[in-house]
C-alpha cells in the first residue's frame with residue numbers, strides 16, 4: 446500500500462521538502478490549503494503522516510504550528526529534516542512593466558504569501574515596494590494561485606519557482622529573502638515509525654511544565670541534563686494558554702529516548718514535580734544527508 450501524506454498545496458515549500466525526504470518512495474500526497482487540515486488528515490486516519498514546517502532560520506518557531514502540535518493533536522514526531530527556503534517574487538511581468546518596457550515594482554499593489562515567507566522578505570519588500578499591501582494566506586502556493594486567478598490587479602506573490610512554473614507566472618525577482626542560508630525545519634508526524642531512511646542522528650522532543658511556586662525549578666531541570674552531559678539543541682517557553690504568565694518548556698534533546706542516561710534524567714525531572722510529555726523520539730536528517 447502507498448504511504449499517504451498530508452501536506453500544504455503542490456508547489457509549497459513543504460511540497461518540495463516532502464519530495465526530498467521521500468525520494469523515490471511510492472507516496473500518495475493529500476494536499477490541504479490550511480495547516481489545521483494537514484494535521485487533521487492524520488488525526489482522522491485519512492493520511493498516515495502529516496508534514497509540518499515548524500521552525501525557520503529567520504522567523505524562528507512557527508507559533509501556529511507549534512500550538513497545533515502541542516494543544517490540538519496528539520501525533521508523535523517520527524522524523525525531522527531541514528530544507529532551504531528560497532523565496533521568489535512572482536506575478537505577471539506583462540502587467541507590471543513601465544512605459545520603457547522595464548519591470549516596475551512600484552506597480553505592485555498587493556503581495557500575498559504565507560506569514561513566514563513574508564517575514565523572511567520584509568526588508569526586500571520595504572526597499573523595493575513600500576507601497577504594496579501584504580496579505581497572508583495559508584501557504585506560499587496559495588498566494589501564487591490567487592495571483593494567477595486574479596489578473597490585472599497589480600497583485601504579486603512570494604513563493605517557490607516550482608509554484609511560478611506550475612501556475613504559468615513569471616519569477617519577477619529571485620531569491621529575495623533578507624538573509625541567505627535560510628532553512629526550514631520540517632516535522633513528519635503520525636502514529637507509525639518512519640523507516641524509509643536511516644540516520645545516525647536521533648533526537649527526542651519533550652514538553653515540561655514546571656510545578657508552581659518552586660524557585661529554581663528550571664535550573665534544577667537543566668542541571669538534570671547538564672550533569673549527565675546530555676546536549677539540548679533547543680529550549681523555548683510557550684504559554685500554557687491556561688493563565689497569563691504560565692508557560693511550558695519545549696525542549697529538543699540530541700539523543701534517542703532509549704539512550705542509557707535519558708530515562709533517568711526524565712525521572713529526576715518528574716520527581717521534582719514537573720510534568721513531562723514526550724512529543725517523539727525520531728531520526729533527524731540534514732539537507733546534505735538527503736541530497
Ligand SMILES: O=C(O)C(=O)Cc1ccccc1
Pocket residue numbers: 453456457458459460498501530559561562583584585586629
Ligand atoms: O507556504 C509554504 O510554502 C509552506 O510550506 C510553509 C512555509 C512557508 C515559508 C517557509 C517555509 C515553509
